[in-house]
Amino acid sequence: MLFALMQLLGGIILSVGWIPQIIQMIRTKSVNDLNLKAYLLMLLGIGLMEAYAVNLAADGTGLAFLVTNTLSLTVVSTVVLLILHYRGPQRPRK
Numbered sequence: 001m002l003f004a005l006m007q008l009l010g011g012i013i014l015s016v017g018w019i020p021q022i023i024q025m026i027r028t029k030s031v032n033d034l035n036l037k038a039y040l041l042m043l044l045g046i047g048l049m050e051a052y053a054v055n056l057a058a059d060g061t062g063l064a065f066l067v068t069n070t071l072s073l074t075v076v077s078t079v080v081l082l083i084l085h086y087r088g089p090q091r092p093r094k
Contacts, residue, residue: 004064011068018075022082031086039080046073 025031046069053069056062 008064008068011064012071015068015071015075018072018079022075022078025079025082025086029086031083034079034083036080036083036087039076039083043073043076043080046076 025034050066050069050073053062053066057066
């Protein structure tokens with residue numbers, strides 16, 4: 001029980017840690033220094049872990065992991081969407 005609580009609290013802290021970055025992106029409308037490929041890789045990794053978390057929760061274990069992983073998936077998805085939104089269409093390089 002203690003370790004599940006620690007995992008839940010740690011996961012919430014990690015997820016909430018993205019919120020200042022999201023607020024900064026919305027406030028400045030700037031994503032120039034962010035690497036879309038890095039965030040897409042994080043999104044893929046979290047998506048794969050989400051499938052594992054759903055499997056654990058279906059077996060009756062890992063509910064805390066599912067909750068915190070879903071939070072992470074949501075905030076990283078938000079970052080990717082903001083990068084795509086604020087960068088707009090990419091022009092071909094010469």
